[in-house]
Amino acid sequence: MGYQYVLFYKPYNVLSQFSPGNTPTAPAARLTLKDFIPMPGIYPVGRLDRDSEGLMLLTNHGQVQHRLSDPQFAHxxxxxxxxxxxxxxxxxxxxxxxxxxxxxxxxxxxxxxxxxxxxxxxxxxxxxxxxxxxxxxxxxxxxxxxxxxxxxxxxxxxxxxxxxxxxxxAHLTLDHLQPGQWRLVTPSERQRLLQI
Incomplete structure (x- = not known):
């Protein structure tokens, strides 16, 4: 299938994970990335807390994920x-x-x-x-x-x-996404990602 790069506008009160959101302190099911993004095998680059909103990048490209997450690269x-x-x-x-x-x-x-x-x-x-x-x-x-x-x-x-x-x-922005929406990166965004 090749590498996938997804931009997602995480809404408030959504967990930055695909696994179920049940915990001992929050037994009711919480919304997760799985409730919005029907694409298997991709993972978030970094996290946003449940009470934070905004841009997330998800990918199955380990090198890009590492370079954007590792503090030594300071993106x-x-x-x-x-x-x-x-x-x-x-x-x-x-x-x-x-x-x-x-x-x-x-x-x-x-x-x-x-x-x-x-x-x-x-x-x-x-x-x-x-x-x-x-x-x-x-x-x-x-x-x-x-x-x-x-x-x-x-x-x-x-x-x-x-x-x-x-x-x-980095160079990726929310652009015209609304909370809960996602899109694939554009070819030019992808090219710049691969140069990171």
Whole structure:
């Protein structure tokens, strides 16, 4: 069959795995990748937490999977992050320089305060709106992917994450996908993947 490369817009509350989502703490079946992608033999390159949304790449090409997942290759991953309160320049500078979370110092990253709310499909269920607590949106580009790293970074500078959407992995983007939709990569996207 050859190598397959699939881009998927993971919705909120979906597990980044194909196996059943039953656990002792969540006995009811949870939605998984199998509920959306009917293609056997492909696996996610990295993960998104159940409460995160956005772009995932799935493939059966082990070398591509390794090179995009291994921190030594430092491929960028870009997120739109809704946080509590509007971060001061000093908090943004801390994020850019790296923060210490769980005894680990994060690598420097790119962080920009977005001037407008990004155009995203509504999340189900929506973020709880609190009248007295303003929110802001950040665009963060990391070159590593520790467990729940973005959430832990924003919390470390006093701005808990409310919504997290990955919009890009290297040169791959959400483009016109909607939550729950997937597509095969284009020939030009595939060519660039093979050069990674």
């Amino acid at each position: 960028p991953r870009t997120y739109w992050v809704q946080v509590e309160h509007v971060p001061r320049p000093s908090a943004l500078a801390q994020l850019r320089q790296g923060v210490t979370i769980k005894g680990y110092r994060t690598r420097p990253c790119q962080v920009n305060l977005l001037q407008a709310v990004p155009s995203l499909p509504p999340r189900h269920p929506p973020i709880r709106h609190r009248q007295r607590i303003p929110t802001a949106w950040l665009e963060m580009t990391l070159h590593e992917g520790k467990n729940r790293q973005v959430r832990r970074m924003t919390a470390a500078v006093g701005h808990p994450t409310l919504r997290l959407v990955r919009i890009a992995i």
